Amino acid sequence: MNPLLPPLVPGLLLGLGGMALLLVGVLSKRDKASTSTYGAILLLALAAAFSFAAPDAVLFGGLLKTSLFTRYADSMVYLGAAAALLLSLDYNRREAMARFEFPVLVLFAVLGMIVMVSAADLMSLYVGFELQSLALYILAASARDSLRSTEAGLKYFVLGSLASGLLIYGISLVYGFSGTTNFVSLAAILANGAGYGIVIGIVFVLVGLAFKVSAAPFHMWTPDVYEGSPTPVTALFGTAPKIATMALLLAVMLGPFGHLLAQWRMIIEILSILSMALGALAAIGQKNIKRLLAYSSIGHMGYALMGLAAGTLAGVQATLVYLAIYLVMSFGAFACVVAMRRKGQAVETIADLAGLSTENPGFAFALAIFMWAMAGIPPLSGFFGKLYVFSAAINAGLNTLAVVGVVTSIIGAFYYLRVIKVMYFDAGTPGFDKTASGVRFVMFAGALVTCLFVLIPGPLIAAADAAAKALIG
Amino acid sequence: MNQTGFPILSLITFLPLLGVAYLAMLRGEALAVASRARIGALVTSLAVLAIGIYLWTAFDPSQAGFQFVEALPWLSGLDVQYRMGVDGISLFLILLTAFLTPIAILSSWPITKRVRELMMAFLLLETMTIGMFSALDFVVFYIFFEAVLLPMYLVIGVWGGERRIYAAVKFFIFTLAGSLFMLLALIWLWHNAGTTDIVTLLHTPIAPAAQMWLFAAFLASFGVKAAVWPLHTWLPDAYGEAPIPGTIMLAAVLSKMGAYGFLRFAVPMLPQAATAAEPLMFTLGVVAVIYISFVALAQTDMKRMIAYSSVAHMGIIIIGIFTFTVEGIEGALFQMLSHGLVIAGLFVCTGVLLSRGEALTLSRLGGLAAKMPAYAALLMLFSLANVGLPGTSGFVGEILVIVGAMKVNFWVSLLGAAGMVLGAAYMLVLLRAVLFGKARPELGSLADLNPGEYAMLLPLAAMVLWLGIYPGSFTHMFDASVNAMVQAHIAALTPHTALAMVTK
Numbered sequence: 001m002n003p004l005l006p007p008l009v010p011g012l013l014l015g016l017g018g019m020a021l022l023l024v025g026v027l028s029k030r031d032k033a034s035t036s037t038y039g040a041i042l043l044l045a046l047a048a049a050f051s052f053a054a055p056d057a058v059l060f061g062g063l064l065k066t067s068l069f070t071r072y073a074d075s076m077v078y079l080g081a082a083a084a085l086l087l088s089l090d091y092n093r094r095e096a097m098a099r100f101e102f103p104v105l106v107l108f109a110v111l112g113m114i115v116m117v118s119a120a121d122l123m124s125l126y127v128g129f130e131l132q133s134l135a136l137y138i139l140a141a142s143a144r145d146s147l148r149s150t151e152a153g154l155k156y157f158v159l160g161s162l163a164s165g166l167l168i169y170g171i172s173l174v175y176g177f178s179g180t181t182n183f184v185s186l187a188a189i190l191a192n193g194a195g196y197g198i199v200i201g202i203v204f205v206l207v208g209l210a211f212k213v214s215a216a217p218f219h220m221w222t223p224d225v226y227e228g229s230p231t232p233v234t235a236l237f238g239t240a241p242k243i244a245t246m247a248l249l250l251a252v253m254l255g256p257f258g259h260l261l262a263q264w265r266m267i268i269e270i271l272s273i274l275s276m277a278l279g280a281l282a283a284i285g286q287k288n289i290k291r292l293l294a295y296s297s298i299g300h301m302g303y304a305l306m307g308l309a310a311g312t313l314a315g316v317q318a319t320l321v322y323l324a325i326y327l328v329m330s331f332g333a334f335a336c337v338v339a340m341r342r343k344g345q346a347v348e349t350i351a352d353l354a355g356l357s358t359e360n361p362g363f364a365f366a367l368a369i370f371m372w373a374m375a376g377i378p379p380l381s382g383f384f385g386k387l388y389v390f391s392a393a394i395n396a397g398l399n400t401l402a403v404v405g406v407v408t409s410i411i412g413a414f415y416y417l418r419v420i421k422v423m424y425f426d427a428g429t430p431g432f433d434k435t436a437s438g439v440r441f442v443m444f445a446g447a448l449v450t451c452l453f454v455l456i457p458g459p460l461i462a463a464a465d466a467a468a469k470a471l472i473g
Numbered sequence: 474m475n476q477t478g479f480p481i482l483s484l485i486t487f488l489p490l491l492g493v494a495y496l497a498m499l500r501g502e503a504l505a506v507a508s509r510a511r512i513g514a515l516v517t518s519l520a521v522l523a524i525g526i527y528l529w530t531a532f533d534p535s536q537a538g539f540q541f542v543e544a545l546p547w548l549s550g551l552d553v554q555y556r557m558g559v560d561g562i563s564l565f566l567i568l569l570t571a572f573l574t575p576i577a578i579l580s581s582w583p584i585t586k587r588v589r590e591l592m593m594a595f596l597l598l599e600t601m602t603i604g605m606f607s608a609l610d611f612v613v614f615y616i617f618f619e620a621v622l623l624p625m626y627l628v629i630g631v632w633g634g635e636r637r638i639y640a641a642v643k644f645f646i647f648t649l650a651g652s653l654f655m656l657l658a659l660i661w662l663w664h665n666a667g668t669t670d671i672v673t674l675l676h677t678p679i680a681p682a683a684q685m686w687l688f689a690a691f692l693a694s695f696g697v698k699a700a701v702w703p704l705h706t707w708l709p710d711a712y713g714e715a716p717i718p719g720t721i722m723l724a725a726v727l728s729k730m731g732a733y734g735f736l737r738f739a740v741p742m743l744p745q746a747a748t749a750a751e752p753l754m755f756t757l758g759v760v761a762v763i764y765i766s767f768v769a770l771a772q773t774d775m776k777r778m779i780a781y782s783s784v785a786h787m788g789i790i791i792i793g794i795f796t797f798t799v800e801g802i803e804g805a806l807f808q809m810l811s812h813g814l815v816i817a818g819l820f821v822c823t824g825v826l827l828s829r830g831e832a833l834t835l836s837r838l839g840g841l842a843a844k845m846p847a848y849a850a851l852l853m854l855f856s857l858a859n860v861g862l863p864g865t866s867g868f869v870g871e872i873l874v875i876v877g878a879m880k881v882n883f884w885v886s887l888l889g890a891a892g893m894v895l896g897a898a899y900m901l902v903l904l905r906a907v908l909f910g911k912a913r914p915e916l917g918s919l920a921d922l923n924p925g926e927y928a929m930l931l932p933l934a935a936m937v938l939w940l941g942i943y944p945g946s947f948t949h950m951f952d953a954s955v956n957a958m959v960q961a962h963i964a965a966l967t968p969h970t971a972l973a974m975v976t977k
Contacts, residue, residue, distance in 0.1 A: 357631075358587070377623060377649070378616035384548075387612070387656070391551075394660045402660070406653040413649050417626070417642060425630045425638050454616070457548055 006054040007066045010047035010074070011114060017043040018107035025100030033098035037089050040103035041082050044110065048078045051114075056470075058120065062182050065120035072320060072467035073117045073247035076327050080239030081110045083331040083442050087338045088232035090436030094344065095230065097143050105142075106236065109135035113244035117251070122171045122181035122205075125248065129167065129212075132241060133160050139236065140229045152228025159221045163211035170204025173197055186256035194260055202257055206267060209252070212245040215305060216274035219298045223282075226294035231346065234290055235334035238297050243323050246304055250316055253308060254472050261311045268309040273404050275302030280411040288348050289337055292415065293330075296374055299412055300326050303405060306389040310396035316468035317461075318388035324460055325373075325385040325453070332446025333370040339363060339435040339443065350419055354428025363435070364423045366447040373450045375416040376409050381453035480543045481531075482557040485524045485567070486604040489574075489596035492517030496593050507588035511578070514592035518575040518599060525571035532564055534950045537957035539609060539672065548612070552668050556609035561951030562736055562806060562958075563606045566729055569813045570606065572936070573725050574599045579929045580821050581718040583828040584632060591632060594624040595718065602726055606733065611659050611669040618698075618734075619652050621727060625719070632716040640707075640714035647697050647707040655694035655734075658687045662742070675741050678965075684746035691739040692750075699731025701791055702761040705784045712780035717824035720776070724783050724820060725813040732790050732809055736802070740794060741958055744965035747795065754795040755878075755885045761788025762892030770899045775826070775833040778903055779819045782859060785892060786812045792889050793874035797962050801877020802955050803948055808870030810947065811858070811940055815867060818855035818933040822848070825926055826907075829919050835903070840912025845921045849908045851930045856904050858937045860897045866940030 021039050025032045051074050056067045085103055092098040112132030119125035137160060141153020175181050177197035178189050190198070207218060214222040226234045253264065279299020286292040304326065307319030340347050357364035373382035386409065393402045435443075453460075495513050499506045532540060539558030547555040559567065578595055581588075598621065605617035622645055630641035663669050666677040679687070692701075700708040708728075712720050740747045762785050769781035786808065793805025823833060825848060831838065842849040858865035861872075871893060878886035922930065940947060 361590075372623060375649075378619050383616070383619075387660075390656065391660045391663065394657070395664050402657055406657055409653055410646065410650045414642070414646060417645055420626075421630065421638060421642065424627060425641070458546075461548060461551075 004057060004059055006050070007057040007059060009054065010051040011111060013043055013047045013050065014107050014111040014114070017046075018104045018111070021100065021107070022104050025104070032100040033092065033102065034089060036100035037085050037103045040107050041085050043107060044078045044082045044085075047110075047114075048075055051075070060124075062184065063121045063124040064115070064118045065183075066118050068470035069247070069251070069467040070114075070118040072463060073244060074114050076243045076247075076324055077110055077113045077117070077240045080243060080327050080331060081106055081236060083335075083446075084232050084236035084239065086438045086442050087235050087331070087335055088230075089438050091230065091232050091338050091346075091439075094341065095143065095346070097230065099142075102139070102142060105135045105139050108132075109139070109236075110240065113240060117244050117247050119248070119251070120183045122174065122183075122186075125252070126164075126168060126171060129208075129248075130164060132244070133164060133212075136160075136237065136241060139233045140225055142233060143230045146228075146230075148228035149230060152225045155228075156221055156225045159211070163208045163218070166204050166211075167208025170201045170206075170208060173201030173204060177201065183252075183256040187258065190257065190259045194263075199260065199263055202260065202264060203267065205252065206249075206264065209245055209249050210271055213242050213249065213301045213305075214294075214298050215271040215301050216278040216298055219275070219278065222298060223291045223294040226297075227288055227290045227348075231290065231334060231338045234293075235331055235338070238293065238330045238334060239327050242297065242301065243327060246301070246319065246323055250308055250319060251471060254311060254316065258311075258472070265309055265311060268305055269398065269401055272302045272305035272309055272401060275299060275305065276405055276408040277302075280408040280415075283412070283415045286415070287350055289340070289350050289353075289419070290348055292350065292419070293333055293337070296412070296416075297330065299408065300330075300374070302408070303386060303389050306393045306398070306401055306405060309398060309401060310392040312392065312396050313468050313472060314388075314395055315392040316471055317464045318385075318392035320464035320467055321388045321461060322385035324464065325381045325450075328446050328449050329370050329373045329382055332366065332443055332450060333374070335439050335443040335446060336363065336367040336370065338439050339432065340430075341433045342431055344433065350422055351428075352430060353419065353423045354426040354430065356423040356428075356430050356432075359430055360432065363432075363443070366443050368420045368423065369447045369450050371416040371419045375413040377413075379451075379454040381450045384453065384457060480557075481524065481528060482541050482543055482559065482607045485521055485528065485571070486557070486600055486607060488521050488524065489517055489599040489603075492596045493593045493600075496589055496596070499589060507585070510589040510592045511582065514578050514596055515575055517596060518571070518578055521599060521603070522571040522575060525568045528559070529564065529568060529950075532559070532561075532950065534561065535953060537561075537953040542609065552670075553612045554610055554670065555613060556670060557607045557613075558609040558672075559607050561954035563733070564950060565806070565810055565947065566606045566733055567603050569729070569810055570599060570602045570726050572932075573721060573813060573817050576817060576821065576929045576933065577718040577721045579925060580721060580824050581716070582925055583824075584716060584718075586632060591628070591718075594628050595722070597624040598628075598722055602722075602730070605730060609671045611662065611671055611674060611738075614671070615652070615656060615659055618655075618730060619649070621730070622648055625723065625727065628719040628722075629711055629715045632719065633714040634716075635714070636710065637714045640710040643707045644711040647704075651694035651697035651704070654690040658690035658694075661687065671737070675961075677742075679743065681745040684743040685749070688739060688743050688746035688750055691734065691743070695731040695734035695739060697731070698734065699728055699787050699791065700784050701731070701757050701787065702765060702784065703757075705761075705765075705787075708784060709777055709780050712783070713774070713777045717820055717827060720780075721817045721820045724780070725817040728783065728787060729809050729813060732787070732794065732805065735791070735794050736806070736958075740797070741961060744962050747962075748797070748966060751795050751797075751881075754791055755882065758788040758792035758795070759885060759888045759892070761785055761791070762889055763895065766892055766895035766899060770895070770902065773835055775835055775838070775903065775907065776820070776823050778835070778899060779816065779823065782896065782899065783812070783816050785896060786816075786859075788892070789871060789874050789889060792878055792885060793870075796874070796877040796881045797959060798877040798880050799955055799959050800873050800880070802959065803951065804870050804873025804875075804877055806951055806955065807866075807873060807940070807944065807948065811866035811870045811937070814933055814936050814940070815855050815858045815865075818851070818930060818937065819859065821926070821929050821933070822852045822855060825922065831919070835906040837913065838907045839910040840908075841919065842908040843912060844919045847922050847927075851922075851934055852908065853904060854934055854937065856900045858941070860900050861893050864938070864941050866937045866944075868941060869944045
């Protein structure tokens with residue numbers, strides 16, 4: 001067998017499998033949506049299994065490179081996408097938007113993300129970036145008859161295109177001033193410093209990627225798109241693409257541009273501080289839980305960027321740990337939002353949760369766990385994410401960043417607490433519909449992992465450490 | 474392993490979780506579940522108490538170091554281990570927690586709202602508190618320290634009084650703000666020493682310039698927890714609004730976490746900064762004692778008056794710790810134990826009135842001594858112990874602190890002692906308003922204590938008298954640890970003797 005084949009198998013599975021599902025969907029006459037969804041979940045699981053079995057490789061003359069780092073990021077992407085698919089199963093049916101194209105689009109988005117994560121060349125980076133973006137634009141607008149969803153899709157498309165434009169402009173500048181798009185050659189050229197042209201190019205690349213991770217001040221699309229998109233799609237937006245883009249940021253900034261750390265570190269610090277501050281302050285006034293989670297995700301990206309700003313091995317490890325923990329909290333919280341339905345209608349305001357703890361203690365407790373974890377209260381998993389990024393930041397001498405992180409955590413705790421307050425202290429009868437088993441599974445599995453992470457933190461931390469070493473030796 | 478050959482500290486810490494699991498599995502009719510939950514929680518907490526007493530008997534008082542030490546690898550790559558151990562300082566705080574949890578659970582008998590969840594919250598609280606007192610790794614300590622917030626937030630918010638939501642959120646945000654600054658200090662210390670092992674950290678010197686910042690961070694965190702004036706403003710709200718068992722845990726146990734933090738971290742790890750902060754801490758302590766006593770005097774509600782008296786007593790404890798003398802620190806420790814017992818007794822007495830449907834407004838009470846003689850006698854005992862009457866536990870702690878303060882600063886000891894006079898004033902006002910005076914006709918006929926209430930109050934009263942009459946059985950357990958701590962402090966301030974200590 002061709003030694004280059006195994007590392008390609010996950011991508012091929014997703015691409016060809018996605019097309020096969022499309023064919024099946026068009027040709028078959030039965031319940032196509034759920035077959036297609038289960039098929040997609042199966043494909044994701046297979047892709048994950050194959051990606052672990054594959055050795056490290058450099059593919060297509062240096063366009064793609066797989067390593068422990070990409071495998072770590074890929075598996076988070078697979079997990080996030082699979083959770084979003086599980087959530088969509090019931091939601092789409094109840095909202096009468098169950099179509100077989102939905103999971104196929106998710107698969108293509110995932111394919112784009114894994115290309116992005118394993119990119120070793122600015123061109124393959126851009127191709128992967130665009131593939132996932134295009135699929136996501138359609139997903140945002142997938143509730144075709146809903147005005148809000150259409151608006152979200154359009155908004156995401158217009159602003160996303162702008163970001164793509166900035167990204168490709170930055171790439172062209174870098175290429176123009178260095179003569180190459182390959183990461184290895186770029187690193188060699190930039191080892192001797194860089195002129196203004198390249199630095200400006202890097203800034204544009206950074207802005208394009210910051211848009212996708214919704215770091216402030218490039219976050220404007222996030223609350224509207226989160227609120228307007230169907231909730232499972234929001235769950236996907238909150239997890240897989242952010243994690244993939246964050247991994248890409250790590251790989252690009254510390255790979256080819258790693259020698260220019262001193263030049264771009266300040267930008268990352270500013271992005272991080274602004275994101276944390278905005279995430280904490282803007283969320284306070286929100287009444288819609290999806291908007292609240294949107295601002296919360298902006299804040300979380302700020303914390304994750306702290307590790308990148310540190311620019312050290314420990315920093316990369318911290319960001320990777322943070323992302324994995326964030327992934328679980330995030331899809332768990334979205335599972336709770338998906339479960340918020342009354343008389344067949346999805347409800348989204350925080351006030352709708354009043355009295356939930358007496359009516360459905362398990363649900364309320366799970367959401368309380370996610371909120372506490374996001375606030376970073378030990379012994380829940382979210383605390384360890386914060387511990388690692390703060391520790392990386394202080395070890396790299398970025399004390400200001402750590403202090404800002406602490407202050408925003410305190411402010412942030414206030415609005416997370418408000419959700420718990422509404423569920424536990426306020427009287428009310430939410431009267432939610434029975435939660436579908438898939439949603440319940442995502443909710444309780446997430447809560448269990450969030451709760452019990454404290455007992456067995458070892459494996460994740462060791463994996464993040466190995467992945468970080470694979471990235472920057 | 475340790476002298477028992479058995480992870481006894483993990484057992485005592487996590488045993489309540491077993492109770493939580495049992496409670497979570499209860500099924501059936503609501504009333505039956507409630508009563509089984511109460512019994513289950515009580516039995517679990519009594520089992521913890523039994524282990525605690527065994528721990529006391531197995532503890533070797535002649536050793537100054539940590540005993541019953543356990544260690545397990547935990548956060549890989551970070552050199553953070555799961556380490557547990559106790560010395561003379563933490564031993565009694567664990568015992569205090571184990572002793573007061575069953576009493577708090579008993580005092581929650583009249584509560585009928587969501588009983589099972591309440592019991593689970595108390596057992597969780599016990600796990601967190603005992604774990605925090607026995608943690609020998611700073612990260613482990615921090616986790617337990619902060620995790621206490623979760624059950625307490627719910628206890629205040631779900632079962633509290635009228636302004637419970639305000640009180641719960643204020644409590645949470647204040648404490649969280651403090652502890653996050655401690656988290657930064659923790660990370661800095663970790664970075665400095667390369668480990669979070671408390672024993673190593675205690676012997677790692679820190680540059681005096683950095684010590685100031687670290688001390689400020691510790692003050693933010695432990696000061697809020699111990700309700701040091703002016704960081705105490707969350708306390709009257711939280712104490713006032715929490716249900717009686719919640720108030721007992723807050724006042725008797727959780728406030729000790731702050732004082733413990735000062736004793737375990739701020740003073741021994743940052744000797745220069747602690748010495749430099751001595752005038753500040755004395756001022757804060759004296760202000761707490763005098764100013765808060767006046768505030769207490771002005772209260773019209775029995776529960777809030779007792780709450781403020783608790784802040785005043787925390788002032789005494791802070792003064793004791795920062796004398797850096799053996800007397801002062803032992804006095805502070807003793808006062809921590811005594812205050813825990815006395816304040817619990819006072820709040821149980823308050824709960825007795827509440828459970829009879831009475832309001833706690835002082836002007837609406839009176840003449841209870843005739844109607845409830847046994848109750849009156851016990852309330853009198855706890856009130857006098859709170860004032861520091863000789864023969865009760867309150868006296869020993871206060872006199873030791875005053876003696877310790879006298880060695881360091883005459884004015885501090887004078888003003889601190891003046892606070893006790895004020896303490897006598899407000900406690901006597903309270904007694905007069907509740908027990909004596911004209912009996913109000915609308916009070917109706919109140920029954921005297923029932924067996925359940927005796928079961929709470931008599932053990933507390935016995936302990937208060939034991940501590941007061943024969944303090945030696947407690948002080949000799951922490952003598953060695955406190956002596957070692959004071960010597961280390963003096964040594965750290967004088968470099969030459971420090972060298973001698975190391976080589977010895």
